[in-house]
Amino acid sequence: xxxxxxxxxxxxxxxxxxxxxxxxxxxxxxxxxxxxxxxxxxxxxxxxxxxxxxxxxxxxxxxxxxxxxxxxxxxxxxxxxxxxxxxxxxxxxxxxxxxxxxxxxxxxxxxxxxxxxxxxxxxxxxxxxxxxxxxxxxxxxxxxxxxxxxxxxxxxxxxxxxxxxxxxxxxxxxxxxxxxxxxxxxxxxxxxxxxxxxxxxxxxxxxxxxxxxxxxxxxxxxxxxxxxxxxxxxxxxxxxxxxxxxxxxxxxxxxxxxxxxxxxxxxxxxxxxxxxxxxxxxxxxxxxxxxxxxxxxxxxxxxxxxxxxxxxxxxxxxxxxxxxxxxxxxxxxxxxxxxxxxxxxxxxxxxxxxxxxxxxxxxxxxxxxxxxxxxxxxxxxxxxxxxxxxxx
Numbered sequence: 001x002x003x004x005x006x007x008x009x010x011x012x013x014x015x016x017x018x019x020x021x022x023x024x025x026x027x028x029x030x031x032x033x034x035x036x037x038x039x040x041x042x043x044x045x046x047x048x049x050x051x052x053x054x055x056x057x058x059x060x061x062x063x064x065x066x067x068x069x070x071x072x073x074x075x076x077x078x079x080x081x082x083x084x085x086x087x088x089x090x091x092x093x094x095x096x097x098x099x100x101x102x103x104x105x106x107x108x109x110x111x112x113x114x115x116x117x118x119x120x121x122x123x124x125x126x127x128x129x130x131x132x133x134x135x136x137x138x139x140x141x142x143x144x145x146x147x148x149x150x151x152x153x154x155x156x157x158x159x160x161x162x163x164x165x166x167x168x169x170x171x172x173x174x175x176x177x178x179x180x181x182x183x184x185x186x187x188x189x190x191x192x193x194x195x196x197x198x199x200x201x202x203x204x205x206x207x208x209x210x211x212x213x214x215x216x217x218x219x220x221x222x223x224x225x226x227x228x229x230x231x232x233x234x235x236x237x238x239x240x241x242x243x244x245x246x247x248x249x250x251x252x253x254x255x256x257x258x259x260x261x262x263x264x265x266x267x268x269x270x271x272x273x274x275x276x277x278x279x280x281x282x283x284x285x286x287x288x289x290x291x292x293x294x295x296x297x298x299x300x301x302x303x304x305x306x307x308x309x310x311x312x313x314x315x316x317x318x319x320x321x322x323x324x325x326x327x328x329x330x331x332x333x334x335x336x337x338x339x340x341x342x343x344x345x346x347x348x349x350x351x352x353x354x355x356x357x358x359x360x361x362x363x364x365x366x367x368x369x370x371x372x373x374x375x376x377x378x379x380x381x382x383x384x385x386x387x388x389x390x391x392x
Contacts, residue, residue, distance in 0.1 A: 014085050022080060034079035084119075119131025276315050281319070298361075306371070330372070
């Protein structure tokens with residue numbers, strides 16, 4: 001409605017129709033020349049002023065536009081009733097340039113009055129009733145169509161506003177989810193570091209201070225100092241193992257091909273770093289990518305536990321899908337968990353992650369010794385919202 005080229009075409013079309021009406025009925029007289037002059041004036045005013053008000057809703061300009069169109073339609077209709085065709089342009093033009101619905105209705109009413117008055121002036125008393133009929137009919141049609149289109153535009157604008165607000169709210173919610181996930185992961189890492197590496201390093205400092213005091217004392221304390229140095233080395237190795245396990249648990253593993261390939265890379269890296277042989281068996285094709293991410297993270301946590309606590313020589317990692325469930329088992333031949341060993345933060349985080357997918361986690365001693373981590377997930381979990389698991 002705001003394309004000037006379409007309004008240019010409309011102005012030329014109504015002008016052509018008015019002129020054609022006059023040319024059809026020769027001979028031509030003052031009324032014909034008068035109506036043609038009004039058409040010429042209309043085109044000049046349109047090109048010089050009206051055309052540049054398209055898209056503008058300035059109240060002052062709308063008053064001028066209303067006055068111009070009312071005068072043009074009245075003068076044209078007074079010369080020739082066929083010039084009432086100009087109202088086909090005038091009514092919608094008043095709608096699109098009106099700053100409000102009220103001003104548009106007022107302009108339409110004035111234009112309807114101008115049509116009726118033009119008929120009365122041009123045709124005399126006999127033109128009063130036709131003028132009232134044409135003016136009333138055109139006005140009613142314009143008001144009905146204009147109000148309907150205005151209502152549609154208002155509904156469209158309201159929907160666009162609501163959609164923009166919804167998209168903004170979704171963006172904020174997604175950002176909050178990401179921030180929450182990052183915060184929780186940072187808190188978990190902080191607890192892991194505090195309970196493992198930080199405590200080991202604190203012990204190292206205390207042992208180093210004691211060894212220093214013994215070396216400063218008499219020579220009989222030298223063997224005891226050597227024992228302290230041995231403890232320092234042992235604790236340093238344990239802290240190094242904890243640090244490597246923590247890094248391995250949170251390091252990203254690319255899932256760009258298949259779950260079997262990703263687990264193969266994870267197992268190969270684990271073997272190189274620890275010397276623990278990993279037997280891998282993956283029989284779960286066609287899983288959803290979010291579900292594969294959960295299984296991959298669970299495998300990382302399981303192997304990290306083997307690295308940190310098991311002192312194992314061999315480990316096994318198996319994934320199998322059957323009966324609408326997919327099962328992951330990580331088993332080792334190490335020392336196994338003690339009955340009083342508290343669950344670590346890594347296992348607690350894994351339980352939360354798996355719970356989001358509708359699954360469960362079991363951890364305990366394996367048959368024949370060692371530890372076993374078992375994760376079970378419904379295959380239908382791929383239809384759930386796993387944003388927490390896929391972004392972690």
